[in-house]
């Protein structure tokens with residue numbers, strides 16, 4: 253039997269989160285749609301002030317108006333940020349500073365521009381994948397540290413993928429970039445612990461967003477993908493947002509260097 257993620261939607265929307273993040277300021281990259289949007293929404297619902305961003309102004313405007321419509325006007329600001337552009341990364345942090353400083357960084361942007369055997373991935377596609385999926389996260393974390401120090405601590409959350417544990421067929425380079433994020437999480441976490449900063453990572457399974465369209469549209473591929481989950485459904489962006497809110501909050505204060513797999517029970521091993 254399979255279950256649709258939408259069956260659970262009403263429960264998720266009627267759930268009133270605790271205000272665990274009151275007084276905190278968060279930057280969430282790639283947060284105008286999908287998982288990033290759900291994370292921005294949830295952090296704001298829990299009381300944080302959130303800088304919402306992505307590459308296109310119209311997507312930023314649309315996301316902000318959706319958040320304003322559900323009563324989060326005082327908790328969100330929007331700005332353009334293409335994560336591979338230094339001036340854009342500076343802009344999101346400047347927005348956080350205007351809100352009082354930075355406490356939480358969620359590095360969520362990723363691309364998967366090619367499908368095919370790994371050794372047929374062009375050098376330019378490889379570079380783009382690693383620039384956005386890995387290097388931008390590293391650079392964001394680097395620039396976040398001085399801001400965290402001013403606030404006496406902070407939280408870094410990277411968004412990896414189940415594909416980082418078991419490479420997805422035809423998505424080799426993307427999968428390797430997501431494995432590298434697990435390593436980046438471990439490497440940085442040891443080094444910033446003294447500054448009261450925790451660094452953790454989430455590895456989502458298949459989540460119903462535009463990004464996963466090719467797997468989630470009706471048909472045999474969808475059925476097969478669902479059969480790989482123990483829960484017999486795809487994830488929702490809200491499923492991931494709940495994990496992110498936990499990692500952003502004091503409830504996770506003794507967790508660092510870890511990757512939480514939120515995959516509905518898909519097999520994972522490194």
Ligand code: NAP
Nearest residue numbers: 282284285286287306307308335362413458459461463464
């Ligand atoms: P999505 O629904 O397609 O949303 C993508 C978001 O990223 C949009 O807001 C887009 O807005 C923004 N974006 C794209 N490129 C960007 C860039 N270079 N800089 C800044 N923003 C950018 O994607 P998603 O499924 O939520 O994926 C989010 C993260 O989850 C990614 O790291 C992905 O690898 C990971 N993940 C997804 C799944 C899944 O099944 N969906 C599974 C595992 C991991 P603009 O177009 O305006 O830039």
